[in-house]
Amino acid sequence: MIYTFKLRKLYLLLLAMLILSIPFIFHYKNNFISVNSNNDKNYIKWVDFNVTYPALEKTLNLDINSKQKYNWIEILSCLAVKYGGDFKKYKEKDVDDLIKKIDDGQNISTLTNQKYYSYYFEAYSAVLNEFIGQYKIKTETGDWKEYYGLKVFSPIAKGYAYYDFDDFGTERSYGYKRKHLGHDLMALTGTPVIAVESGIVEELGWNKYGGWRIGIRSFDKKRYYYYAHLRKNYPYVKTLKKGNKVTAGDVIGYVGRTGYSSNENVNNIEQSHLHLGLQLIFDESQKDGTNQIWINLWNITQLLEKYRSAVERIADSKEFKRSIDFEDIPNFVQDE
Numbered sequence: 001m002i003y004t005f006k007l008r009k010l011y012l013l014l015l016a017m018l019i020l021s022i023p024f025i026f027h028y029k030n031n032f033i034s035v036n037s038n039n040d041k042n043y044i045k046w047v048d049f050n051v052t053y054p055a056l057e058k059t060l061n062l063d064i065n066s067k068q069k070y071n072w073i074e075i076l077s078c079l080a081v082k083y084g085g086d087f088k089k090y091k092e093k094d095v096d097d098l099i100k101k102i103d104d105g106q107n108i109s110t111l112t113n114q115k116y117y118s119y120y121f122e123a124y125s126a127v128l129n130e131f132i133g134q135y136k137i138k139t140e141t142g143d144w145k146e147y148y149g150l151k152v153f154s155p156i157a158k159g160y161a162y163y164d165f166d167d168f169g170t171e172r173s174y175g176y177k178r179k180h181l182g183h184d185l186m187a188l189t190g191t192p193v194i195a196v197e198s199g200i201v202e203e204l205g206w207n208k209y210g211g212w213r214i215g216i217r218s219f220d221k222k223r224y225y226y227y228a229h230l231r232k233n234y235p236y237v238k239t240l241k242k243g244n245k246v247t248a249g250d251v252i253g254y255v256g257r258t259g260y261s262s263n264e265n266v267n268n269i270e271q272s273h274l275h276l277g278l279q280l281i282f283d284e285s286q287k288d289g290t291n292q293i294w295i296n297l298w299n300i301t302q303l304l305e306k307y308r309s310a311v312e313r314i315a316d317s318k319e320f321k322r323s324i325d326f327e328d329i330p331n332f333v334q335d336e
Contacts, residue, residue, distance in 0.1 A: 043282040047123045049295040051076055052087045053302040058095055060303070063132055064149045070099060073128055074108045077120040081112040085120070126222040126280045127295065130197055130331055138325035150307055151328055153249045155227065155276050156185055157192035157320070158308035162274075168296035181294035182226065182277035183301055189272040191255040192320045193227055194309045196276075198328040201244045204236065210275060211258025212236070212265070216246060220332035224287065226277035229269050231256030234318055247328050249309035251320045276301070 059072035075098055083089040102108055109117060135151040136144040156162045162185045170180045195216060202224070203215030210228030212235035217224050230236065231254040240252060257269035278300075280286075280293040310323040 043286075044119070044123055044126075044280075045282070045286070045291050045293070047126070047280055047293050047295060048085060049123070049127055050085070050087050051080075051124070051299060052090050053299045054092070055079065055087055055090045055095075056299055056303045058092060060132065060150065062095070062099065067148060070102065071108075072132065073121060073124050075099075076128075077117055077124050078108055078112050080120040080124070081116045122282075123280075126282065127278075127300075129220065129222065130218060133331045134329040136327040136329065138327075144327065146329075151248055152197050152304065152307070153194050154301065154304040154306075154308045155194050155196050155274060156187055156255075156308065157194050157251065157311045159310070160187060160191045162187040162191070164298075164301060166296070166298040168298060181292075182228070182275045183297035184273045184275055185301065186271060186273045187255045189231055189254075189256050191274075192251045192311050193230065193253040193255060193274055194311075195246045195248055195250045195252050196225055196304070197223065198248045198330065199223075199225070199246060201240060201242050201246060204240065204242050206264045207259070208262045209259060211260070211269065212253075212256065214240070214253055216252075218332075219330050222281055224279040224281060226275070226279065227253060228275040228277070229257055229259050229273060230254060232258050232265055232267050237319060247326060249322050249324075249326050251309075251311055251322060 055076065056072075059070075059075045062070040062075070063072040075095060078098060079087070079090065079094055082094065098108065098111070101111060109121075131150060131152050132148075133151055134146060134148055136146050138144055164183065164185045167180055167184055168182070172178050172180050193214075197216070197218055199216045199218045201214065202217045203213065203226075205213070207213050207228070210226070212230040212232075213226065213228040214230070214236060215224060215226050234254060235256060235258070236253045237251055240246075246252060255272055255274050257267050257272040258265065260266075260268035276297060278295055278297055280295060282293075286292055311320045312323045313320055
């Protein structure tokens with residue numbers, strides 16, 4: 001009798017634990033995918049991109065120097081599965097071990113849990129897919145020479161000083177209490193702002209939080225770059241308009257301190273700086289919806305610090321332009 005009572009008590013305890021765990025199971029699952037009720041398709045709704053600068057630099061150089069034999073996104077995705085997405089655990093030896101297995105003829109996608117690898121590969125591709133690829137540079141003789149390598153740029157022009165730190169997620173209070181979903185690069189007013197990646201200008205104008213700002217969407221529509229707090233009176237390159245195509249490395253605007261005002265063209269930011277944000281978009285409902293994904297750019301801006309676009313002043317104007325003619329060859333095939 002006592003034994004039966006104990007078994008019943010244990011059964012009820014296990015049942016209660018199972019019921020209480022259901023919300024957590026669904027929460028964990030929904031961190032990765034969501035169902036779009038409009039067209040009944042799955043898409044990623046959460047990405048924590050914390051790949052460290054050493055990991056980015058190591059795998060970037062492997063990809064470029066091997067001419068794509070070692071795909072950096074594949075390697076990073078494999079490492080993410082190993083680390084459970086936490087790159088604080090990163091060790092260079094783990095990359096070397098993967099490279100040895102690839103050299104031995106193994107396929108990297110089979111070296112780890114395929115389900116989680118697929119998630120990380122899609123998520124990291126959304127961040128990094130157009131960073132490396134083919135591009136052309138115009139030589140002094142007027143010929144175009146093709147290269148394979150990094151084809152994105154630091155958002156601050158070459159030769160201009162700036163400083164930054166990891167400020168993603170810090171508190172902001174103007175309008176309402178919220179998290180800072182971007183990366184601030186402190187620079188002098190008037191410093192030329194550079195397009196990190198090629199794309200289409202989707203937003204241009206005043207925002208009460210960001211002041212004068214520019215929004216550029218990547219050609220594959222996975223990334224939305226947000227450049228904010230631009231200069232009072234002269235925030236953008238004069239020719240820039242919504243719908244324009246821009247090329248990575250182009251001058252698009254100038255650092256300022258506008259924003260935090262419902263009135264246009266107001267300097268309410270204490271220190272001049274560029275606010276750079278990067279939003280990932282797996283479904284169009286995420287663009288302006290409540291389930292937006294913004295990632296921490298601290299490690300990426302460290303990587304790009306050495307890749308800065310040289311600029312020169314246009315005679316008899318306040319404008320700057322890039323010094324070296326550059327043609328991006330997108331990895332993404334665009335519809336005509």
